[in-house]
Amino acid sequence: MKAPRIPTGTHGPASGLAPLPFTLLCATVLCVLAAHAPHMPVWYTTVLAAIVAARWWQRRRQRGRVSAWLRVALLVAVPAAVVAVYGTPFGREPGAAIVCGLLAVKLLESERPRDARMAVGFACFILMSALLFDQALAFTIIVGLMLLPALATLRALEPGLPESGWLPAFRTGAVLLGASLPAALLGFLLIPRLATPLWGAPGNGVARTGMTDRMAPGDLHSLLTDNAVAMRIGFDGAPPPENQRYFRGMVLWSFDGRAWVPGAAARRPWPPVPVGVHDPLTHYDVTLLPSHRHWMFALDVPVDAPEDAVMGPDHTLSSSKPIDQTLHYRVASATDYQLAPERLDPRIRAAALELPAGFDPGAHALAERWRTAAGGDDAAIVRDALALFRDGDFVYDLDAPPLDRNSVDDFLFNTKTGFCEHYASAFTFLMRAAGIPARVVVGYQGGYWNAFAHYLLIRQSDAHAWSEVWLAGRGWVRVDPTAAVSRIILADTGGAAGDVGGGNRSWWMPWQNRLDVINRWWGQTVVGFDALSQGRLFRPFGVEHATAQMLGIGLAIAVFLTLGFGALLASLRPHHKPRDALATAQQRLQHRLARIGIVRGTAEGPRDFFSRSVAALPDSASTLRTLSTEYLVLRYACAEPPPEQTRAFARRVRNFHPRHVLK
Amino acid sequence: MDAAIREHESLAARIRRWLPALARGRRPEALPVTLDRNRVYIVPTRAGLGFAVLLATMLIGALNYQNNAALLLTCMLGAALASSMLLTWRELHDLTLRSLHADHGFCDARLPIHLAFADDARARPGLHVALDDIEQACPLRRGVSRATVTAPTDARGWMPIPRMRFSSTLPFSLFRAWSWITPDQRALVYPRILRDGRPPAHHDDPRERITGGDEFAGLREYHVGDPIRHVAWKASARHDHLLVREFDRAAPGQPLRFDWRDLSGLDRETRISRLAAWVCDAYAAAHPWTLILDDRRALGPGSDAAHYHRCLTALAELP
Numbered sequence: 001m002k003a004p005r006i007p008t009g010t011h012g013p014a015s016g017l018a019p020l021p022f023t024l025l026c027a028t029v030l031c032v033l034a035a036h037a038p039h040m041p042v043w044y045t046t047v048l049a050a051i052v053a054a055r056w057w058q059r060r061r062q063r064g065r066v067s068a069w070l071r072v073a074l075l076v077a078v079p080a081a082v083v084a085v086y087g088t089p090f091g092r093e094p095g096a097a098i099v100c101g102l103l104a105v106k107l108l109e110s111e112r113p114r115d116a117r118m119a120v121g122f123a124c125f126i127l128m129s130a131l132l133f134d135q136a137l138a139f140t141i142i143v144g145l146m147l148l149p150a151l152a153t154l155r156a157l158e159p160g161l162p163e164s165g166w167l168p169a170f171r172t173g174a175v176l177l178g179a180s181l182p183a184a185l186l187g188f189l190l191i192p193r194l195a196t197p198l199w200g201a202p203g204n205g206v207a208r209t210g211m212t213d214r215m216a217p218g219d220l221h222s223l224l225t226d227n228a229v230a231m232r233i234g235f236d237g238a239p240p241p242e243n244q245r246y247f248r249g250m251v252l253w254s255f256d257g258r259a260w261v262p263g264a265a266a267r268r269p270w271p272p273v274p275v276g277v278h279d280p281l282t283h284y285d286v287t288l289l290p291s292h293r294h295w296m297f298a299l300d301v302p303v304d305a306p307e308d309a310v311m312g313p314d315h316t317l318s319s320s321k322p323i324d325q326t327l328h329y330r331v332a333s334a335t336d337y338q339l340a341p342e343r344l345d346p347r348i349r350a351a352a353l354e355l356p357a358g359f360d361p362g363a364h365a366l367a368e369r370w371r372t373a374a375g376g377d378d379a380a381i382v383r384d385a386l387a388l389f390r391d392g393d394f395v396y397d398l399d400a401p402p403l404d405r406n407s408v409d410d411f412l413f414n415t416k417t418g419f420c421e422h423y424a425s426a427f428t429f430l431m432r433a434a435g436i437p438a439r440v441v442v443g444y445q446g447g448y449w450n451a452f453a454h455y456l457l458i459r460q461s462d463a464h465a466w467s468e469v470w471l472a473g474r475g476w477v478r479v480d481p482t483a484a485v486s487r488i489i490l491a492d493t494g495g496a497a498g499d500v501g502g503g504n505r506s507w508w509m510p511w512q513n514r515l516d517v518i519n520r521w522w523g524q525t526v527v528g529f530d531a532l533s534q535g536r537l538f539r540p541f542g543v544e545h546a547t548a549q550m551l552g553i554g555l556a557i558a559v560f561l562t563l564g565f566g567a568l569l570a571s572l573r574p575h576h577k578p579r580d581a582l583a584t585a586q587q588r589l590q591h592r593l594a595r596i597g598i599v600r601g602t603a604e605g606p607r608d609f610f611s612r613s614v615a616a617l618p619d620s621a622s623t624l625r626t627l628s629t630e631y632l633v634l635r636y637a638c639a640e641p642p643p644e645q646t647r648a649f650a651r652r653v654r655n656f657h658p659r660h661v662l663k
Numbered sequence: 664m665d666a667a668i669r670e671h672e673s674l675a676a677r678i679r680r681w682l683p684a685l686a687r688g689r690r691p692e693a694l695p696v697t698l699d700r701n702r703v704y705i706v707p708t709r710a711g712l713g714f715a716v717l718l719a720t721m722l723i724g725a726l727n728y729q730n731n732a733a734l735l736l737t738c739m740l741g742a743a744l745a746s747s748m749l750l751t752w753r754e755l756h757d758l759t760l761r762s763l764h765a766d767h768g769f770c771d772a773r774l775p776i777h778l779a780f781a782d783d784a785r786a787r788p789g790l791h792v793a794l795d796d797i798e799q800a801c802p803l804r805r806g807v808s809r810a811t812v813t814a815p816t817d818a819r820g821w822m823p824i825p826r827m828r829f830s831s832t833l834p835f836s837l838f839r840a841w842s843w844i845t846p847d848q849r850a851l852v853y854p855r856i857l858r859d860g861r862p863p864a865h866h867d868d869p870r871e872r873i874t875g876g877d878e879f880a881g882l883r884e885y886h887v888g889d890p891i892r893h894v895a896w897k898a899s900a901r902h903d904h905l906l907v908r909e910f911d912r913a914a915p916g917q918p919l920r921f922d923w924r925d926l927s928g929l930d931r932e933t934r935i936s937r938l939a940a941w942v943c944d945a946y947a948a949a950h951p952w953t954l955i956l957d958d959r960r961a962l963g964p965g966s967d968a969a970h971y972h973r974c975l976t977a978l979a980e981l982p
Contacts, residue, residue: 147736160833197729
């Protein structure tokens with residue numbers, strides 16, 4: 001007696017990879033490349049896609065692995081190319097680029113179902129890693145849909161698909177993904193989150209997007225054309241009017257002739273400047289998307305720093321840690337305020353008047369003229385400057401020409417074309433040259449008020465730069481020189497909403513703004529679902545804080561219940577095909593006879609069964625005999641039982657009620 | 664280290680020995696048999712274990728980077744792959760083997776067994792049946808309830824139908840479901856056919872008779888034991904294999920006599936095999952024959968299928 005074999009994972013000899021699963025595998029790999037394309041160099045993605053396409057073409061003509069030399073060469077070339085581009089093989093972007101390359105190379109040697117399964121597994125993993133770069137709702141959905149070709153590949157590796165089994169191959173995966181959505185959501189809710197990461201600090205080595213702490217004319221350009229969401233703000237009560245939505249981020253004190261930087265003044269721990277606050281305060285909640293920097297944005301002048309944040313001497317907020325996760329904070333701000341109206345600290349005054357020597361003689365001369373004309377009236381000089389921008393043929397244009405060494409002079413007297421940075425820089429320079437303390441503020445201005453969901457949407461393109469000047473008796477006053485410019489040329493680059501006070505040009509922008517509600521919901525409920533929100537999960541059941549242990553038990557119960565429910569669903573018998581009317585009637589007759597104890601045997605033909613019934617039921621013998629003859633004729637004497645006779649037979653069966661025979 | 668491996672192996676062997684015993688199916692049972700949920704077993708395959716490791720890695724990665732979108736994707740993939748288990752199980756669940764009948768087969772060749780399943784609205788495209796180490800694909804499309812598999816044979820006579828393993832790995836090959844059925848049925852295996860070896864030196868030598876006539880009837884492939892003078896050398900030169908001339912018999916009416924005693928000097932099984940070969944050849948040539956067994960029981964003469972099967976059955980059933 002041979003030892004019985006335990007079932008194993010292999011069956012039969014290893015067979016080759018059929019064309020359909022291989023094509024689906026290629027499609028899967030292309031999907032993976034597409035998911036990672038946004039952060040990989042275009043040429044790199046293109047080369048990898050070309051390798052996949054060439055391999056598909058080669059295998060369509062002749063099966064077999066690509067020569068080992070080529071594979072080894074590519075295996076070396078992929079990391080080499082990545083190191084050449086990124087300078088290091090470590091980190092998120094280089095790592096993702098390398099695994100994408102290795103996946104494409106894996107395709108070159110995939111000749112067996114086992115290879116294909118392995119490649120699908122890698123592909124799923126790399127798909128998931130694409131979400132480390134972007135967790136937006138749309139992208140998550142796209143990546144989720146990219147699981148379909150992966151599952152279709154797995155399905156196509158198994159038998160039972162027709163030759164052109166594209167759709168059937170996809171169907172299984174689609175049905176399974178759809179059916180397991182509730183289970184996936186339960187898992188998502190109940191899998192205990194880590195309070196602290198096991199390794200690495202997430203977000204390390206991430207390219208910083210958004211604002212920088214250096215403002216040179218032209219630097220903000222890429223930001224002003226970026227439609228990414230920067231933050232969302234919900235107000236208690238009505239939002240401030242549109243022309244007062246200035247969200248201050250940083251104050252730039254120091255000018256080196258070309259760029260404005262925070263400078264030493266911003267870092268010095270000066271005593272906070274007293275604020276003369278007049279009611280009412282504006283209270284609001286900010287949801288700041290990860291910027292990987294420290295700055296937090298607040299409307300005008302915040303009165304208090306939120307938790308884990310500090311307020312600088314110039315009334316800007318900054319977080320104690322880089323903002324690598326979406327950050328929620330609540331602030332109260334004064335929009336009607338006075339900052340140091342009586343007296344400016346001499347050190348601050350010195351910092352706010354400092355200008356580099358040997359730059360922009362023209363601007364200096366102009367400021368001197370204004371000062372001479374206005375005498376001691378600082379406000380008149382501010383008005384002069386704004387009048388210059390308004391009436392001096394200045395143009396607002398994102399496509400500003402580059403400026404020479406004396407950037408302010410070149411802008412004021414020559415190009416006269418620029419955007420907020422140019423105007424803020426030139427205005428602040430002129431004020432300082434005229435002896436008025438002034439500083440540059442960068443932040444966001446404007447935004448889209450979503451009346452449906454009651455929140456203000458701020459995009460990166462709402463980035464803005466303006467000035468603040470110190471006027472005796474009034475303190476620091478906000479002046480937005482860009483707003484004075486009357487001629488506006490709008491390039492087709494989209495964005496720049498805040499910069500000019502809410503002019504959106506692309507046709508889809510309004511829709512994008514409205515649909516941002518969904519993104520906000522996604523960001524709040526899914527992306528922002530952390531250990532803290534998870535702890536509140538069982539509140540409806542009277543549990544104040546759910547521990548990891550409770551969540552684990554909940555997860556186990558949920559897995560058990562879903563599996564049980566699934567097994568129940570799976571064991572349901574499919575509907576039997578509608579039998580013909582004759583068989584239905586015959587079955588009814590059989591059923592009635594079975595009820596009184598005459599059961600048809602498995603191997604018993606209808607004729608034998610009926611004659612046995614006739615013998616057993618002398619009372620109904622004649623009826624039964626008729627029914628039996630009728631059935632045998634209908635079933636076996638005609639190719640297709642005539643419908644009306646079948647109906648008559650069925651009717652007679654319905655009216656036939658055999659009774660128990662008392663023996 | 665080695666000892667540990669040996670220990671592990673012996674444990675695996677023990678489980679291997681025990682598992683089918685636990686899996687019932689040892690006791691033959693009368694058909695029809697329905698694979699209900701108590702007798703369908705399911706375990707992850709090697710690929711399934713690989714994907715489990717992969718999902719665990721994805722899960723830890725998503726948790727570590729506190730990336731909820733990645734976690735959601737991992738949950739979706741995990742749930743979909745795990746629920747493929749239900750589809751695998753469903754491939755077997757409720758499968759009813761209504762009846763089977765074994766075809767005629769000779770010893771050492773594979774014996775065809777025709778399976779009849781209950782009419783089922785469900786397709787089972789991934790169904791496999793194994794009666795020995797060979798997995799045989801046995802796909803059932805919707806509305807198809809018949810299939811044929813083969814069983815190994817190693818001795819003539821009545822053979823109990825071996826225990827059958829029904830299995831499937833559909834849809835993703837991450838799980839393997841299987842179930843055993845030991846049908847309470849037997850199949851008759853005809854004796855081994857032995858054509859090689861020298862035909863007995865007897866004037867009634869059937870081979871001489873069958874291909875020993877005068878009139879040339881045609882060519883056929885050479886079998887070991889064919890008289891060398893019948894080889895058609897010229898014709899063979901044009902082919903890959905040897906061909907022999909066949910001749911019609913001179914006396915077509917006279918039945919051949921296959922006598923047990925003609926084969927004296929050979930052991931019992933060889934005698935039976937040789938007699939079976941003669942019967943086959945005579946039947947193929949449609950020449951009547953009489954078979955005389957060791958107990959002097961004579962079958963025939965005859966040349967039809969019934970006679971053929973009667974003779975082979977008698978030979979197969981010989982003690």
